[in-house]
Amino acid sequence: MTQRLAESLSLAVQIPTLSHADPDKEDRKVFQEFLDFLEERYPKMYEKLEVKRFGDSILYIWRGKKEEGELILAHYDVVPHEGQEWSADPFGGEISDGYVIGRGTLDDKGNCILLHEAVESLLREKFKPEKTIYLAIGADEEVGGRRGAVQMAAYLKEIGAQIHTILDEGGAVSVDAIKGGEKPFALIGLAEKGATNFKLTLRGSGGHSSMPPPSNAIGRMAKLIQKIEENPPKVRLTPTVQAMFEAMAPFMGSQGKLLGKIRKLFPIVSKFLVASPTTNAFVRTTFCVTMIDGGNAPNVIPAKAEAIVNARILQGESVESVMTYLRKQLGEEVEIEVILHEEPSRVTPHDTQEFQLLKESVEYTFGDVEVVPYLMSGASDARHYQALSEHIFRFSPVVMTKEDIASIHSADEKISLDNIDKGFFFFKDYLKQRSMR
Ligand SMILES: [Zn+2]
Known part of the structure; x- marks a missing residue:
């Protein structure tokens, strides 16, 4: 499986989906190429799920028996690499030394692809969710999410989607980013500035x-x-x-x-x-x-x-x-x-069953880590979905070192094959658990 996951992410990295605040400066053909890639690579998803397009952003709806739903967010647009000293081609998708290297591997094509892989895999196993699962994949997160997240959130509101919890990128399992930490901390973002x-x-x-x-x-x-x-x-x-x-x-x-x-x-x-x-x-x-x-x-x-x-x-x-x-x-x-104009986000409560369930999922995948609440100083698409649920968690299922964190939006962004396995495992388990209760 690792081989397939790494190859999927490598192919995704090779399509340079650079977003720009001015949509006219984006290459529409590249974004379409990425969407075509998803459709070809994940045939079961495109056969079984409803797929709605909002510009180049996509919302998947996987209907369950219940009206109540779960929402997971990711994005596939990336930031530029000009002026950065890369030791590999940022859009080469090179797989070497146990890593997939390139722009977006950590932010956020990694999550995007592993989420697709998890759903495709569950569909192959004929898994049927109890709850309805919504996956909102943004194409303009890095430039504010007005064309993607804002529209998808408005649509979900309009159709009366009952979203229980929302999961988006954010904190990660940090091994050495917090000085003096004696244990890896899984940072669950409850709010963003x-x-x-x-x-x-x-x-x-x-x-x-x-x-x-x-x-x-x-x-x-x-x-x-x-x-x-x-x-x-x-x-x-x-x-x-x-x-x-x-x-x-x-x-x-x-x-x-x-x-x-x-x-x-x-x-x-x-x-x-x-x-x-x-x-x-x-x-x-x-x-x-x-x-x-x-x-x-x-x-x-x-x-x-x-x-x-x-x-x-x-x-x-x-x-x-x-x-x-x-x-x-x-x-x-x-x-x-x-x-x-962006106000600070609301704060997700963490003395809840919802936080507890996420904690269990994190521990199931990552073992002996300490799950802790976290404030994000960066912004993510999650803030646009605040009207849909009070339980918004910002967490990327990946183990990150200080060096990894520094590579986000910078040079030599890469993800280890071990992390790819863990992310895939996490999303599959999370989807199974969350869609049942
Ligand atoms: Zn991101």
Whole structure:
């Protein structure tokens, strides 16, 4: 089976489904080629399931005896590789040294293909689900999901689909990403931060650069950026992050003693947490100036300077409160415009039977791991489905090292054959278990 799974993923990687915020800049033929590939590779699915298209995104409906349903999400679009130093062709789909190498293997063609394989395999075994199973496969997740996830969620709402739980990509089984961890942690994302973009604009008078004023729009913008970097929002402990650290604490050696009392000792513990970008993101809203633009000739004073601030908003705050914060920091002179508005997601409760069932599935596949709640700082399609269920879990069934995590959206993304086996096994078991109760 491993051979077949690896080959399927390799073939999928070789179709470069690069999504773009501007749909006109996407290669429609490539997306169609990918959809044709799925249809050819998974004939039973296309014979037995209802398949609905939303642009290039697809929704499969596998009718069970019951109306009640389960929803699983994945996406097959990928991010570009320009400027990254790959040691293999990102779209070559090379299988070597126990890995399938290429863009999308971890995010998220791996999940997409293994999910298809699991369903196809269950169909071959003549498995019949009790509940109805919905699989929503996005083609534009990396650029916001407006054409895919948003439409599919609206459709599911419209037909009155009764979704019990939702599973999407997200946390994974982390072996060494959390410093001091004595056990692998299976991170189950219960929430995601809001990913919002603000555009800052400063205007000036322009003119010839041979007789310049002491400062111009670019210089003033530089000062504002410095202010943003030097004045991060206050640290705060949210219930999800508290639950995460409390669950990890018993397996964290000496630092576990502090983390176990994070609520009481937060003023001290937070000092350690903010020292690393990963843990810093758990305890505050973050700002990152990601783009800057200003001036268009070497000898002309810029009449305008612009900067994009990507904010990741922690639960308990909002786009509006963050806007107020920026306004207070930066003063009245700068124009601030919200160009992407995403509030922080709701938080899935974890003292539930639904969480318990997922925990059992994870342990069944991955053995001796500690299943813990987790806050995602990245955004995923799951947020678009919030109206359909309160039980949304963000988890990719894959064991990841620090190095693996760093390769996502970056160079040398790859997945091990062992992981491919585990992912396939997990999805098959999850589908069986979830569709029965
Ligand atoms: Zn993804």
